[in-house]
Amino acid sequence: MNAEETLIAAVEKASVENGVAEKDVSKEDIVTPWDVSSTSAKGVDYMKLIEKFGCRTMTNDLVERLEKLTGAKPHVFLRRGMYFAHRDLTVILDRFEQKKPFYLYTGRGASAGSLHLGHLIPFIFTKYLQDLFDVPLVIQLTDDEKFLWKGMTVEQAKKMAMENMKDIIAVGFDPEKTFIFNDFDYMCPPFYENIVKIWKTVTNNQARAIFGYSGEDPIGKSAFPAVECAPCFSSSFPHIFGTKKDIPCLIPCAIDQDPYFRMTRDVAPRLKYSKPSLIFNTFLPALQGAQTKMSSSDPNSCIFISDTANQIKNKINKYAFSGGQATIEEHQKIGGNCDVDIAYQFLTYFLEDDDELKHIHEEYTAGRMLTGELKQRAIKEVQRVVATISERRKSVTDQTVEEFRRIRKLKYDF
């Protein structure tokens, strides 16, 4: 099989395993909480996703409004469209303008080992939003989900959650404003009450339509989504929000998590809760190309935050898919293709300087900049981002984790 056939076969296999109806097993992009892949070297067609999922495009007007409200230059991810879509972001901006409370909610399904850069995108952005808005943040580690979906013990799932928390904390969250929890250890009456309320409001047919479960799947797969939805409701955290039950949240997350929050938004008004707002990021492409996202299951597709500067250099040099031409002569004649070049894509995520990025795009497209040089520049930026986090990671201990996990008031007064 050629590369495309291999990919389609993989996509079909994944789709069948996840019970996705046959009509979806075409050359369409696959974006579910369990699989993300595209047959295009440019990656997922996000505009099609917006249409399919029914969310809104992140417009320049919105980014400008954010800039005006906060007086701060928008984050690279906002300036360059990595946060490409949203649901009801205006509701949150209105509340910010009116000085009304809201909170941030994000999370992750704990997996083995060190986090990679793709995992960190939502966390880097969430930290930016926390600093920008100065609001409480809750971070959920769905160790129960991992236990249900993967062949592991509860202890293994919890251990992974603990280790992942350390990497997340290393992004730089403020312990006075951040509550991190794993489901297995946080489960408590107010949280469970919201879970049961969601269970009562969604039918098996609806859950199946949203998540594509089959009869052969364990019941936990139908029961679990409510556990990811419940943190959207502030009453799940009385230690933070006291008796205030009507505080809405903004969820920065990758677009593949949208099914959970579409469900939550359907359910919220029926429970007399606020709908969560969302802001969605694109997927950081795998080194091998934008057809798939970075995935821990293929370590050579990822830059891990535990990678040394040298490992980062070698991985990018060896694996980063190039949009350059086969020979220098050809490259100088035809020019490189930034749209599919992974080194260039990394620079769009991590190079702060808009002018320099524009310059690189021009030079590479014109064939004046060669692949080696482009990779050099990307390596430098990726090393910088990873170094900041991995340096902070060194001082994160079990005790630090306990500080973030402790049931306590945050510094806000609700």
Place this chain on the structure above:
Amino acid sequence: MNAEETLIAAVEKASVENGVAEKDVSKEDIVTPWDVSSTSAKGVDYMKLIEKFGCRTMTNDLVERLEKLTGAKPHVFLRRGMYFAHRDLTVILDRFEQKKPFYLYTGRGASAGSLHLGHLIPFIFTKYLQDLFDVPLVIQLTDDEKFLWKGMTVEQAKKMAMENMKDIIAVGFDPEKTFIFNDFDYMCPPFYENIVKIWKTVTNNQARAIFGYSGEDPIGKSAFPAVECAPCFSSSFPHIFGTKKDIPCLIPCAIDQDPYFRMTRDVAPRLKYSKPSLIFNTFLPALQGAQTKMSSSDPNSCIFISDTANQIKNKINKYAFSGGQATIEEHQKIGGNCDVDIAYQFLTYFLEDDDELKHIHEEYTAGRMLTGELKQRAIKEVQRVVATISERRKSVTDQTVEEFRRIRKLKYDF
């Protein structure tokens, strides 16, 4: 429609509402956690149920062994076959003989108002077992189940659980040996961990086969059974059992709850837990006849523990279905039918004296005892049982409930 047609229509309606396959909607008895009814005036055919559910008949040998082991005369309910079936009761008797620990687990779906005598049968018997075996007892109030199945708020479901707890406590449980909890307030990490483990082990198809849910049912109905199963595992209660995770339980319950525990027994070995043992009681018939059990939804079918002596007298006189004949002459000639006579059935449950019961059976069957006299005797016994409980009920306050609900060690050392 005549009475039988009305009943069949009601059974069909109930079965359709609960998604039971059409083939079950015959004149067969209906015994599910949500419906119990029979087309026979003698009530449910329990021997058929034993065959259908695959449990074991409670034999005289077993009752005798219990008597020998404990040195106490077996309870009326055991002597007269109200506890007619079991699963692995011998495992528990072996442990009792070997002085190995086990515990009792029973529960109830909280409903509005006062409990009736039908509700109290398992609790009266559980108290007897607690006194007999001197083991810890956990009592679950499934307020989450009631919230999911009925049109009520969480607050209403919790309130009902609290009120029901008072009636249950009035049966005479020992606060040093008994932990009573409602799911909404007890939900905690060790309990949740067992729930998720069960969720992982049972497929949607299996749950549907056991409980008959449909696609239109809320997901909570598929998620809930694990919540009733989890208390079968001692690790759900670390405050009672410490780190001991292998202590089995005996569940005294009505046979309609068996689906939950069949599921638990399937799951237990895969989770490396002990299977729960069970001992099943028959249903206390409604006043109107043994085709249905006492049900709060028809107050005239029940004797409530809040009923006064006079109310009890009037209800039995007015509603208790009689196995006597239409006229005194006919009755004296043909004799009464104890099998369908509700006053007589009540005496089998509540009259201690075996000889007197035998005598009444003879006299009534021979037509020498008239319906009025039989009812008089039944009224006296029911009044006695209710008076004992309602007298105790007077001293049960919110504080008493808190004593039983408090997370604490019981007087046992594990």
